[in-house]
Amino acid sequence: MIxxxxxxxxxxxxxxxxxxxxxxxxxxxxxxxxxHINLFSFILILLYGIIQKQIRQLTYTMIIxxxxxxxxxxxxxxxxxxxAITFHEFAHSWAANSFGDSTSKLMGRMSLNPLAHxxxxxxxxxxxxxxxxxxxxxVNPNNFANPKLDNLTVxxxxxxxxxxxxxxxxxxxxxxxxxxxxxxxxxxLVFFNLLLMVFNFLPIPPLDGSKILSLFLPExxxxxxxxxxxxxLVFVIFFTGLISLIETKVIFNFFIFITAxxxxxxxxxxx
Numbered sequence: 367m368i369x370x371x372x373x374x375x376x377x378x379x380x381x382x383x384x385x386x387x388x389x390x391x392x393x394x395x396x397x398x399x400x401x402h403i404n405l406f407s408f409i410l411i412l413l414y415g416i417i418q419k420q421i422r423q424l425t426y427t428m429i430i431x432x433x434x435x436x437x438x439x440x441x442x443x444x445x446x447x448x449x450a451i452t453f454h455e456f457a458h459s460w461a462a463n464s465f466g467d468s469t470s471k472l473m474g475r476m477s478l479n480p481l482a483h484x485x486x487x488x489x490x491x492x493x494x495x496x497x498x499x500x501x502x503x504x505v506n507p508n509n510f511a512n513p514k515l516d517n518l519t520v521x522x523x524x525x526x527x528x529x530x531x532x533x534x535x536x537x538x539x540x541x542x543x544x545x546x547x548x549x550x551x552x553x554x555l556v557f558f559n560l561l562l563m564v565f566n567f568l569p570i571p572p573l574d575g576s577k578i579l580s581l582f583l584p585e586x587x588x589x590x591x592x593x594x595x596x597x598x599l600v601f602v603i604f605f606t607g608l609i610s611l612i613e614t615k616v617i618f619n620f621f622i623f624i625t626a627x628x629x630x631x632x633x634x635x636x637x
Contacts, residue, residue: 430493438550439634446554447492448480450528450562451500455483457527458503458520465516467509475503514580521577528563532556536624553630560617565609570602571595 432440456478459470474482483500492498510516536556539549567575571592580588591598602608622628 438547442551442554443558445551446558449555450531450559452478452480452483453527453531454524454562454566455500455503457523458505461520461523462503462505465510465520467506467520469506469509470503473504475501518577518581521574524574525563525566528559528566532559532563532620533624535559536621539625539627539630549627549630550633553625553627553634556625557617557621557631557634560620561613564612564616564620568602570599573599 459476463471485501488499507513507517535552539552566573569575569579572595621631
Protein backbone atom coordinates (compact mmCIF):
# COMPACT_ATOMS: atom_id res chain seq x y z
CA MET A 367 0.00 0.00 0.00
CA ILE A 368 2.87 2.39 0.76
CA UNK A 369 4.43 1.59 -2.62
CA UNK A 370 1.08 2.19 -4.31
CA UNK A 371 0.71 5.53 -2.57
CA UNK A 372 4.20 6.60 -3.70
CA UNK A 373 3.46 5.51 -7.26
CA UNK A 374 0.16 7.35 -7.35
CA UNK A 375 1.81 10.49 -5.97
CA UNK A 376 4.52 10.27 -8.63
CA UNK A 377 1.92 9.71 -11.33
CA UNK A 378 -0.06 12.68 -10.08
CA UNK A 379 2.92 15.01 -10.29
CA UNK A 380 3.84 13.69 -13.73
CA UNK A 381 0.34 14.08 -15.12
CA UNK A 382 -0.12 17.54 -13.62
CA UNK A 383 2.85 18.70 -15.66
CA UNK A 384 1.00 17.86 -18.88
CA UNK A 385 -2.61 17.92 -17.73
CA UNK A 386 -4.32 20.94 -19.37
CA UNK A 387 -7.81 20.38 -18.00
CA UNK A 388 -6.84 21.29 -14.42
CA UNK A 389 -4.99 24.44 -15.40
CA UNK A 390 -7.79 25.36 -17.80
CA UNK A 391 -10.33 24.98 -15.05
CA UNK A 392 -8.47 27.42 -12.80
CA UNK A 393 -6.94 29.92 -15.25
CA UNK A 394 -8.01 31.96 -18.23
CA UNK A 395 -5.09 31.26 -20.54
CA UNK A 396 -4.83 27.50 -21.05
CA UNK A 397 -6.46 25.56 -23.87
CA UNK A 398 -8.33 22.28 -23.67
CA UNK A 399 -6.40 19.26 -24.83
CA UNK A 400 -7.90 16.31 -26.65
CA UNK A 401 -10.76 14.62 -24.83
CA HIS A 402 -9.05 11.25 -24.39
CA ILE A 403 -6.06 12.85 -22.65
CA ASN A 404 -8.37 14.84 -20.41
CA LEU A 405 -10.42 11.77 -19.54
CA PHE A 406 -7.37 9.60 -18.81
CA SER A 407 -5.83 12.30 -16.65
CA PHE A 408 -9.11 12.94 -14.88
CA ILE A 409 -9.47 9.25 -14.04
CA LEU A 410 -5.88 9.15 -12.73
CA ILE A 411 -6.44 12.14 -10.44
CA LEU A 412 -9.79 10.70 -9.36
CA LEU A 413 -8.18 7.40 -8.40
CA TYR A 414 -5.49 9.33 -6.57
CA GLY A 415 -8.07 11.18 -4.52
CA ILE A 416 -10.00 8.02 -3.66
CA ILE A 417 -6.85 6.10 -2.68
CA GLN A 418 -5.63 9.04 -0.62
CA LYS A 419 -8.92 8.99 1.24
CA GLN A 420 -8.36 5.35 2.18
CA ILE A 421 -4.71 5.80 3.08
CA ARG A 422 -5.08 8.95 5.14
CA GLN A 423 -8.65 8.34 6.34
CA LEU A 424 -9.60 11.93 5.61
CA THR A 425 -12.56 13.35 7.49
CA TYR A 426 -14.37 14.50 4.37
CA THR A 427 -17.29 12.40 3.22
CA MET A 428 -17.89 11.66 -0.43
CA ILE A 429 -20.78 13.99 -1.10
CA ILE A 430 -22.53 11.59 -3.47
CA UNK A 431 -22.95 9.07 -0.62
CA UNK A 432 -25.07 11.58 1.26
CA UNK A 433 -27.71 11.20 -1.43
CA UNK A 434 -28.45 7.77 0.03
CA UNK A 435 -27.56 8.21 3.70
CA UNK A 436 -28.91 11.72 4.26
CA UNK A 437 -30.80 13.26 1.30
CA UNK A 438 -31.49 16.40 3.32
CA UNK A 439 -27.80 17.06 3.91
CA UNK A 440 -27.03 16.24 0.28
CA UNK A 441 -29.61 18.74 -0.98
CA UNK A 442 -28.44 21.46 1.42
CA UNK A 443 -24.79 21.01 0.44
CA UNK A 444 -25.42 20.90 -3.31
CA UNK A 445 -27.70 23.95 -3.28
CA UNK A 446 -25.30 25.92 -1.10
CA UNK A 447 -22.35 25.03 -3.34
CA UNK A 448 -24.30 26.07 -6.43
CA UNK A 449 -25.09 29.43 -4.85
CA ALA A 450 -21.51 29.97 -3.63
CA ILE A 451 -19.86 29.04 -6.94
CA THR A 452 -22.41 30.95 -9.04
CA PHE A 453 -22.02 34.20 -7.12
CA HIS A 454 -18.24 33.77 -7.01
CA GLU A 455 -17.91 33.48 -10.79
CA PHE A 456 -20.60 36.10 -11.46
CA ALA A 457 -18.68 38.56 -9.28
CA HIS A 458 -15.52 37.99 -11.34
CA SER A 459 -17.41 38.65 -14.56
CA TRP A 460 -19.30 41.66 -13.22
CA ALA A 461 -16.11 43.26 -11.89
CA ALA A 462 -14.25 42.66 -15.16
CA ASN A 463 -17.08 44.20 -17.15
CA SER A 464 -17.17 47.17 -14.76
CA PHE A 465 -13.47 47.82 -15.40
CA GLY A 466 -13.91 47.72 -19.17
CA ASP A 467 -13.41 44.08 -20.15
CA SER A 468 -16.60 42.60 -21.57
CA THR A 469 -14.99 39.29 -22.61
CA SER A 470 -16.72 37.18 -19.99
CA LYS A 471 -20.04 39.00 -20.47
CA LEU A 472 -19.99 38.17 -24.17
CA MET A 473 -19.32 34.54 -23.20
CA GLY A 474 -22.47 34.48 -21.06
CA ARG A 475 -20.65 34.40 -17.73
CA MET A 476 -22.17 37.55 -16.22
CA SER A 477 -25.13 35.43 -15.20
CA LEU A 478 -26.67 34.03 -12.04
CA ASN A 479 -27.57 30.83 -13.88
CA PRO A 480 -25.47 28.07 -12.25
CA LEU A 481 -25.25 26.16 -15.54
CA ALA A 482 -23.16 28.98 -16.99
CA HIS A 483 -20.44 28.35 -14.40
CA UNK A 484 -20.34 24.59 -13.84
CA UNK A 485 -17.43 22.51 -15.13
CA UNK A 486 -18.35 18.88 -15.77
CA UNK A 487 -15.06 17.45 -14.53
CA UNK A 488 -14.99 19.77 -11.53
CA UNK A 489 -18.57 18.84 -10.62
CA UNK A 490 -17.93 15.09 -10.81
CA UNK A 491 -14.70 15.49 -8.87
CA UNK A 492 -16.57 17.41 -6.16
CA UNK A 493 -19.16 14.67 -5.75
CA UNK A 494 -16.70 11.78 -5.71
CA UNK A 495 -13.59 13.15 -4.03
CA UNK A 496 -14.75 16.11 -1.97
CA UNK A 497 -13.41 19.14 -3.82
CA UNK A 498 -13.86 20.53 -7.31
CA UNK A 499 -13.89 23.66 -9.44
CA UNK A 500 -16.02 25.74 -11.76
CA UNK A 501 -15.32 27.16 -15.20
CA UNK A 502 -12.80 29.97 -15.16
CA UNK A 503 -13.91 33.47 -16.03
CA UNK A 504 -11.89 34.59 -19.01
CA VAL A 505 -10.36 38.01 -18.43
CA ASN A 506 -8.29 40.14 -20.80
CA PRO A 507 -6.26 42.58 -18.64
CA ASN A 508 -5.32 44.55 -21.76
CA ASN A 509 -8.80 46.04 -21.67
CA PHE A 510 -8.24 47.50 -18.20
CA ALA A 511 -7.06 51.06 -17.60
CA ASN A 512 -4.68 49.79 -14.90
CA PRO A 513 -4.06 46.13 -15.83
CA LYS A 514 -2.29 44.95 -12.66
CA LEU A 515 -4.49 46.70 -10.12
CA ASP A 516 -7.77 46.12 -11.99
CA ASN A 517 -6.92 42.46 -12.57
CA LEU A 518 -6.26 42.08 -8.83
CA THR A 519 -9.60 43.70 -8.02
CA VAL A 520 -11.41 41.39 -10.45
CA UNK A 521 -9.72 38.37 -8.88
CA UNK A 522 -10.63 39.40 -5.33
CA UNK A 523 -14.24 40.13 -6.33
CA UNK A 524 -15.00 36.40 -6.28
CA UNK A 525 -13.97 35.59 -2.70
CA UNK A 526 -15.32 38.95 -1.48
CA UNK A 527 -18.74 38.01 -2.86
CA UNK A 528 -18.55 34.80 -0.82
CA UNK A 529 -17.65 36.80 2.29
CA UNK A 530 -20.66 39.08 1.78
CA UNK A 531 -23.00 36.12 1.33
CA UNK A 532 -21.58 34.38 4.41
CA UNK A 533 -22.02 37.45 6.61
CA UNK A 534 -25.54 38.25 5.35
CA UNK A 535 -26.88 34.72 5.70
CA UNK A 536 -24.92 34.20 8.92
CA UNK A 537 -26.69 37.15 10.50
CA UNK A 538 -30.03 35.86 9.22
CA UNK A 539 -29.31 32.50 10.84
CA UNK A 540 -28.32 34.27 14.04
CA UNK A 541 -31.27 36.67 14.32
CA UNK A 542 -34.23 35.09 12.52
CA UNK A 543 -36.06 32.05 13.95
CA UNK A 544 -36.62 29.43 11.26
CA UNK A 545 -37.47 25.73 10.84
CA UNK A 546 -34.60 23.28 11.23
CA UNK A 547 -34.57 22.34 7.55
CA UNK A 548 -34.14 25.99 6.58
CA UNK A 549 -31.47 26.46 9.25
CA UNK A 550 -29.54 23.53 7.81
CA UNK A 551 -29.53 25.04 4.32
CA UNK A 552 -28.55 28.51 5.59
CA UNK A 553 -25.77 26.95 7.69
CA UNK A 554 -24.42 25.10 4.67
CA LEU A 555 -24.61 28.31 2.67
CA VAL A 556 -22.58 30.18 5.29
CA PHE A 557 -20.04 27.38 5.72
CA PHE A 558 -19.28 26.77 2.03
CA ASN A 559 -19.12 30.46 1.22
CA LEU A 560 -16.55 30.85 3.99
CA LEU A 561 -14.66 27.81 2.71
CA LEU A 562 -14.62 29.11 -0.86
CA MET A 563 -13.57 32.58 0.30
CA VAL A 564 -10.70 31.46 2.54
CA PHE A 565 -9.40 28.87 0.08
CA ASN A 566 -9.35 31.34 -2.81
CA PHE A 567 -7.57 33.95 -0.71
CA LEU A 568 -4.51 31.67 -0.46
CA PRO A 569 -1.67 33.37 -2.40
CA ILE A 570 -0.95 30.29 -4.51
CA PRO A 571 -1.39 30.34 -8.29
CA PRO A 572 -3.85 29.79 -9.83
CA LEU A 573 -6.07 30.83 -6.88
CA ASP A 574 -7.49 34.36 -6.76
CA GLY A 575 -5.27 35.42 -3.87
CA SER A 576 -2.16 34.81 -5.94
CA LYS A 577 -2.86 38.02 -7.89
CA ILE A 578 -1.70 39.92 -4.82
CA LEU A 579 1.80 38.56 -5.49
CA SER A 580 1.77 40.11 -8.97
CA LEU A 581 1.89 43.59 -7.37
CA PHE A 582 5.06 42.90 -5.41
CA LEU A 583 7.03 40.24 -7.27
CA PRO A 584 9.08 40.74 -10.44
CA GLU A 585 7.15 39.54 -13.48
CA UNK A 586 9.55 36.66 -14.22
CA UNK A 587 9.25 35.27 -10.68
CA UNK A 588 5.46 35.57 -10.76
CA UNK A 589 5.29 33.77 -14.12
CA UNK A 590 7.50 31.04 -12.67
CA UNK A 591 5.10 30.63 -9.74
CA UNK A 592 2.18 30.50 -12.16
CA UNK A 593 3.86 27.72 -14.10
CA UNK A 594 4.42 25.57 -11.01
CA UNK A 595 1.54 26.85 -8.89
CA UNK A 596 -0.54 23.73 -9.41
CA UNK A 597 2.28 21.58 -8.01
CA UNK A 598 2.38 23.80 -4.93
CA LEU A 599 -1.40 23.77 -4.57
CA VAL A 600 -1.67 19.98 -4.79
CA PHE A 601 1.16 19.63 -2.29
CA VAL A 602 -0.59 22.01 0.11
CA ILE A 603 -3.94 20.22 -0.24
CA PHE A 604 -2.73 16.66 0.17
CA PHE A 605 0.51 16.75 2.13
CA THR A 606 0.69 19.69 4.53
CA GLY A 607 -2.50 19.59 6.56
CA LEU A 608 -2.85 23.34 5.99
CA ILE A 609 -6.39 23.03 4.65
CA SER A 610 -7.55 21.14 7.73
CA LEU A 611 -5.84 23.70 9.94
CA ILE A 612 -7.53 26.57 8.11
CA GLU A 613 -10.87 24.80 8.36
CA THR A 614 -10.67 24.16 12.10
CA LYS A 615 -8.95 27.37 13.20
CA VAL A 616 -10.41 29.90 10.77
CA ILE A 617 -13.61 28.72 9.13
CA PHE A 618 -15.14 27.02 12.17
CA ASN A 619 -14.42 30.01 14.42
CA PHE A 620 -15.59 32.49 11.79
CA PHE A 621 -18.82 30.52 11.36
CA ILE A 622 -19.52 30.57 15.09
CA PHE A 623 -18.55 34.26 15.36
CA ILE A 624 -21.05 35.27 12.66
CA THR A 625 -23.92 32.94 13.47
CA ALA A 626 -23.51 32.22 17.21
CA UNK A 627 -24.83 28.77 16.28
CA UNK A 628 -22.22 26.09 17.11
CA UNK A 629 -25.10 23.59 17.15
CA UNK A 630 -25.67 24.11 13.41
CA UNK A 631 -21.96 23.72 12.72
CA UNK A 632 -22.07 20.40 14.55
CA UNK A 633 -25.13 19.39 12.54
CA UNK A 634 -23.25 20.06 9.32
CA UNK A 635 -20.10 18.23 10.37
CA UNK A 636 -21.84 15.18 11.84
CA UNK A 637 -23.05 13.92 8.50
